[in-house]
Every structure is written in structure tokens, then in C-alpha cells.
Amino acid sequence: MAFRSLNQFLKIRDVILNTKRAYFNKVWGMDLHPTSVFSLSARFDTTYPRGVHVGEYSYVAFGAAILTHDMTRGVYLHTRIGKNCFIGARSTILAGVEIGDESIVATGAVVTKNVPPRCIVAGNPAQIIRENIEVGRYGRFANAEATKQRLIAEGAFD
Amino acid sequence: MAFRSLNQFLKIRDVILNTKRAYFNKVWGMDLHPTSVFSLSARFDTTYPRGVHVGEYSYVAFGAAILTHDMTRGVYLHTRIGKNCFIGARSTILAGVEIGDESIVATGAVVTKNVPPRCIVAGNPAQIIRENIEVGRYGRFANAEATKQRLIAEGAFD
């Protein structure tokens, strides 16, 4: 696909994202930071929407779910994603969990307890697999953008 | 959201649920007890629908899947959810598994073998993480409704 049409597609996606974020925040009372980005297939728990918190420059990937209630215990809890986090595709964050700033939740992880800042957690149940990581916005490693641009220059997408 | 409109929404949902349950039972030949409740996004295996059994006052949460066949072995099996069970969001119950009465399958669990009564299983593959639990209808702990009502009275949803 040509990059021009891809970029137009991305612009349309941004409009949809901003509309959906505003809808979640204003109509449902969630707390999704204006700089946060999420896949349109991500699920935020609407049973207790005010318990959903996503910090600045955090990313919620496709199919991820952020839960804020547990029917078996009758509890409604605040679930907090910090700043600069990456919440991987198809992961599930259980009600009441806090994800520290600059942490990464791996694809498919089921997170049952708090995650300290600057960690990678993976698995079901999720375990810490790496500590003291250094990531920037959207939980990306320092060289991520350079790697991507190099691959584009090398023709990976031509 | 005001509770009046929420309650109206819940009534509409009940009508849809009852219609969908009747459809699964009469058209597909499943065995979903009339008192069982399931999310509209729960998946029941239609490859061998008569193998799907959900007992009275059991709950199947959003995105859960109950399977009854295994293509690699060519088998079509009966998968049974007992009474008063809670089958958590996005969990998967493999073909032929039996979940004992009053047991809870945690969010995201992949259940590969039988679960005794009154247990909580979690993880992938699912393991027993708690035994001898005491739950009532829909796998809820005794104090779940009281906890919920207290949170409502305290204004958690205002």
C-alpha cells in the first residue's frame, strides 16, 4: 500500500480515536488522557467506567481489555494505567490493578496484581520478565522509531 | 448514568438474553439452563452444539468460549458447566471438560481438565488456586451483593 494512502487512513483513524475517547470520557466518565491512544477494538469496562484510568502517552493495543469490576465479589475498583505504558494486544488487566509508569504488558498477558514502573510483564498469570527498562512515549524503546525508519528506508514496506 | 435508564437497559438485555438462550436450545440443541445467564459475546461451540451444557444459576461472562470439539483428534465431546458457576471473561473451556458445581473460572483462564466443585481455577493452563469456596447463585460470594449495595449507597456510581 502506498504511504500516501496509508497516511490518509491514519488521519481518519485519528479522528475516530479522538471522537471515541471524548465519548468515553464525557458520556461514560472514564479518565483516558487526551494523549493516550487505543485500538478501536480495545475494551474498557463500562460496568464501572469511572474506574478506568489511562495516563498520558500510553497505548492500549488491539483486543486489550481493562476491567474495573468483579461480579463474584461485588466490587467496583479503580484500575490505573500509568504514563508511557504499552498495554499489549489481547492482554487483560484485572479490576483494581495499577500499572506503573513506563511499563509494558506483553501480548496476551493476564495481569492480576500491580506492576511496578519500568517493568515488562508477560504470561497468564502475568509475571515480571524484565526490570529497569527505559522507554519513551507509548512504551516504545529508545531505538524503536530509528529501527522502523531504517526498515522503511530499506524497502520493507515497498 | 442514572439508575432508571440503566434498569431499562437491563430489561432490554434480559429479553435479548432469553431470546438468544431459547434460540441456542431449540434451534441448535444446546442445554443452557433457563436460569443460566451469559454475555451476548460469550461463544458456545456450534460445531457440536448438543455438547454444550450450562447448569442452573451459572454465569458465562463476556468473551468466554465453551468448546465441544477438537479437530485434530476428530472428537466431539460433552462439556459441562455445573450449577452456580461463574465462567470468567475471556476464559476458554476445552472440549470434554466438566466444571463442578459452585466453581469459578478466573478471567482469561484456559481450562484443559476437569475442575472439582467449589474451586477457583486460573491461568493458562488453568490451575486450582483456591479450594472449598462458598458461593451462591452465579458463583457469587456470600457478601458480594451486600458489598455492591454498600458501594452504591456510598455513591460509587453517582
Place this chain on the structure above:
Amino acid sequence: MAFRSLNQFLKIRDVILNTKRAYFNKVWGMDLHPTSVFSLSARFDTTYPRGVHVGEYSYVAFGAAILTHDMTRGVYLHTRIGKNCFIGARSTILAGVEIGDESIVATGAVVTKNVPPRCIVAGNPAQIIRENIEVGRYGRFANAEATKQRLIAEGAFD
């Protein structure tokens, strides 16, 4: 359901499958072998579609996802499913992973590293749970079709 109507349904599904496979290969540039079969709910990563490779007579079951990029590292990788593989329902294959010929990925598995030929992997993270298996097309064991036909003859579907 009568087998005649089931067979008609299967024919329609084949037409849809062939159309969708051609679309993925021609428009997106994926490499799905003409003999490969996938559920219409399977997900192939469209961020780096040319990295998706599925070999001959392999099967991708419902809700499975085959990923080819990792945003946190900025990488776009080739993910290869061999021949005669079965990729189970709701499993996730991470970017860059290679699944050897005649291997089975169990339901719900999250595959983070290469899988040798003729293995079964399961769990999150996925581990090898069986080696030296012998399967034919679509990762089915030798007696799978015989087992299925016996169950049909015994009236399991009547």
C-alpha cells in the same frame, strides 16, 4: 441440523474463504498458501502483511492471531507457519516466530519463540507439551477422520 443443509453451508463458506484468502494475498501481499484454511475470525497482522506466511494444508482456527510487528521495538518481522500445522482457537503467534511443519498450537496458547516440527505447544507463554507427533493435513492425527466418521455413524449428530 440436516447434513444436506450443513454441506451447502460449508460450500458457501469455502467460497468466502477463497475470496478472503485471495484478497489477503493480492491486495495485502500476504503469503497464505492456496490449500491453507482459516476461520473468518482469525486475524492476520495488516500492519506488516507481507510478513504473514501460512504453509500448505495448515489450518488457522477461530480467533487465532498471527502478528508480524512489535511497536515497542519498531520491528516488522516474518512470521512463518509451516505445512500441515494446526493453529488453535484464540492462540496468538508473536512477530518473528516460526512454527515448524506438522506442529500443533493449542487453544489459547501465546507463542513467543520458535516451535520445532512435530510438536504440540500450549499455555501462556507456550511450552512444548508433546514431541514427535505424527499428523497429516491440517495438523490432524491419523485417526481423526475415522473417529469423526464413527461418531457420525453412531448418531452423535442426528
